[in-house]
Amino acid sequence: AQTVTQSQPEMSVQEAETVTLSCTYDTSENNYYLFWYKQPPSRQMILVIRQEAYKQQNATENRFSVNFQKAAKSFSLKISDSQLGDTAMYFCAFMKRTDYKLSFGAGTTVTVRA
């Protein structure tokens, strides 16, 4: 079974600044995918960014980027130029290739202050 750990229950950041969320996972698999999802107070889960384990290049989606360290089994999310609309709970998730089953971390609540 895969375990995903998010060690920061809550984080607060000033608007326009940068915040980094940590995620570590435990797996014996070699082919897998990693995701970050955002769940705003409206509760709709939104896919933020995705990463393939065999790709060394870190994924980037606009203001969101990841630092993927496969050997360390670490997958952190950096939010640059934080905006008020980034206020949400962020979940790190793991999926074994062809499994179609997401294993989630406990989540990190991010609050962006004006």
Next chain:
Amino acid sequence: KAGVTQTPRYLIKTRGQQVTLSCSPISGHRSVSWYQQTPGQGLQFLFEYFSETQRNKGNFPGRFSGRQFSNSRSEMNVSTLELGDSALYLCASSRGELGTLRDSEQFFGPGTRLTVL
């Protein structure tokens, strides 16, 4: 393209009753997964269906069941409801065929909030 839809959005039941939740995936998506979200246990995988077949199942009791229809719409059923079944039930869809990253990305619906009294 319309997103994943779930009905109903809110539901109140009493212990011992049964409930059926519905999920319509994004057009062209053939895989539907169900998750339970609670404050105590977080997000937990229930099961996944592809082409009317259950491909994967989480660690939930047999009271939780599901099915998928030929149009890829899915339903989940919970029988003999318990207080602990109160949760947000999320459905997610993906293409689900080839195992590529793009094929595996799951897109979530708004959820059904179930309250058991």
